[in-house]
């Protein structure tokens with residue numbers, strides 16, 4: 420059975436009247452507050468100053484948690500919110516898959532993607548990363564793999580420099596040189612780094628494969644979340660997808676079309692575990708679904 424056929428069988432985790440894709444593409448929930456877009460610059464303005472230590476001592480960066488809350492992103496200090504509860508449910512599915520590795524790519528490599536721009540990939544990746552970091556026995560590395568249009572720093576209200584692309588380009592640069600620990604305990608960040616016109620080739624390189632293996636195996640308790648570009652608008656996401664153990668496909672309620680979703684799902688058929696998250700679907704408690712299925 421193809422992944423598209425199987426995706427159509429995903430059911431919501433509570434009694435549902437129609438299948439997930441049908442619900443996802445027909446849901447007419449309220450659109451996001453466009454004030455968020457206007458506020459994006461604000462986060463960076465209020466952003467933190469990186470505390471860089473000398474030598475190889477861990478570098479710690481302070482995340483603007485007020486700015487996170489303004490964007491409806493969960494923080495360790497947040498009250499219980501409907502969005503937080505939704506991501507907690509998605510997180511449980513992801514962690515269950517991490518605990519049951521299969522024969523394919525490591526299940527702790529988790530890519531968040533979608534069909535097109537603006538559907539909520541960075542929002543979902545950040546919420547998931549922080550939610551998982553709040554677990555007792557997990558650490559998280561949030562990788563900004565949207566190398567052409569990085570937006571994790573802006574979302575977290577931080578300023579960062581070199582990152583993944585610099586490590587891929589220059590073998591003298593080590594992952595540890597460009598990673599940041601954050602003041603959210605157990606959450607680290609790997610920035611996208613310097614943009615490069617051959618980003619897709621760099622992401623498809625042997626060096627990238629070696630880095631992914633290093634990331635996946637170095638710490639047994641680590642989950643790596645990749646914020647990625649849209650599958651239908653850029654080739655980088657498809658390349659990354661082929662190395663991922665799990666993919667979270669974000670569907671924007673009332674906007675993503677069934678055609679685009681199916682097209683995007685076809686491009687990630689190589690991944691054994693694909694979940695679909697319905698984003699911006701009105702009351703957040705009823706807005707997120709996650710269906711996972713193995714090969």
Ligand SMILES: Nc1ncnc2c1ncn2[C@@H]1O[C@H](COP(=O)(O)OP(=O)(O)OP(=O)(O)O)[C@@H](O)[C@H]1O
Pocket residue numbers: 451452455456490491533535536537538539540541542543565568570648649698699700
């Ligand atoms: N469920 C949500 N509730 C409130 N705001 C949201 C939600 N999902 C996304 N947003 C907001 O919508 C905007 C677009 O989201 P985001 O940047 O995550 O999309 P994206 O898919 O990563 O976009 P791009 O393809 O450009 O990287 C942001 O301002 C984000 O804060």
Ligand SMILES: [Mg+2]
Pocket residue numbers: 540541542565570646647
């Ligand atoms: Mg994004």
